[in-house]
Amino acid sequence: MKRIFLFLATNIAVVAVMTVVLSLLGVDRFLTGTGLNLPMLAVFSLVVGFTGSIFSLLISKPMAKWSTGAHVIDAPSNSTELWLIDSVRKLADRAGIAMPEVAVYEGEPNAFATGAFKNSALVAVSAGLLQSMTKEEVEAVLAHEVAHVANGDMVTMMLIQGVVNTFVVFLSRVVGYAVDRALSRGNSDGPGIGYMVTVFVSQIIFGIAASMIVAWFSRHREFRADAGSAKFLGTAQPMIKALARLGGVEPSSLPQAMASLGINDKPGFMGLFSSHPPIEERIAALRGNQ
Numbered sequence: 001m002k003r004i005f006l007f008l009a010t011n012i013a014v015v016a017v018m019t020v021v022l023s024l025l026g027v028d029r030f031l032t033g034t035g036l037n038l039p040m041l042a043v044f045s046l047v048v049g050f051t052g053s054i055f056s057l058l059i060s061k062p063m064a065k066w067s068t069g070a071h072v073i074d075a076p077s078n079s080t081e082l083w084l085i086d087s088v089r090k091l092a093d094r095a096g097i098a099m100p101e102v103a104v105y106e107g108e109p110n111a112f113a114t115g116a117f118k119n120s121a122l123v124a125v126s127a128g129l130l131q132s133m134t135k136e137e138v139e140a141v142l143a144h145e146v147a148h149v150a151n152g153d154m155v156t157m158m159l160i161q162g163v164v165n166t167f168v169v170f171l172s173r174v175v176g177y178a179v180d181r182a183l184s185r186g187n188s189d190g191p192g193i194g195y196m197v198t199v200f201v202s203q204i205i206f207g208i209a210a211s212m213i214v215a216w217f218s219r220h221r222e223f224r225a226d227a228g229s230a231k232f233l234g235t236a237q238p239m240i241k242a243l244a245r246l247g248g249v250e251p252s253s254l255p256q257a258m259a260s261l262g263i264n265d266k267p268g269f270m271g272l273f274s275s276h277p278p279i280e281e282r283i284a285a286l287r288g289n290q
Helices: 002-024 027-032 038-058 060-068 079-095 127-132 135-150 153-184 193-233 237-247 269-273 279-288
Strands: 101-105 111-114 122-126
Touching (some): 038 153, 079 101, 079 193, 122 127, 122 135, 135 237, 193 269, 193 279
Parallel strands (some): 101 122
């Protein structure tokens, strides 16, 4: 959950800043001043849409370390850290990727993997996870995170986020131009207040729809990572046990900034924004593949 929130939040922030800056510089006026220039708008949307995604991907690893306070294990200081390093190395060899950095951070049971490149990734687990699970279960979670890295999930998410961002930027300006033309009855020489307000509102609405698409992919990749864990360990049982354990503990509290979004793997409408499928569905999928 944390890695996805960091990726999306950084990406959205960069896109918002770029949109504001380019609007202040008059780029929107240039695109719409004498009629909607669709080819130029498409290029503009592509640049703005992908810049946030690429930037957030490139800084995903340092951002994750900073935001969680993760301690990277450079030299194991105890038997647990030594076991973690050995386990990740073994799993990385099976996955055919370079050894990721391994880190531990304070918090409730959780884990994440991030990084822009398969061979320069970070796998981190919380102290709460280590304390509440058996070694077999922790190894299954580590295998799940290594599978994320091996599957190139962060890069794929960047591409999907970039595409949906491009459509959000493009469509919001098309709608803004149409509304502005209708309000001014075609008498305005350039985009007016109707254009700016409509673009702002449209970006919010289209952005919500885009978030559903990204969340759908995120849920899909969790099933793939669960299957990857079973593949690397030769059995699905450890991952099933780990998921059952996670389903029985109190989930970590969401950061204040995203608490109102309700992204908490709940069924119903809000489940459309969830980054992870319900635990029961993941266990059922693993059992179905046995």
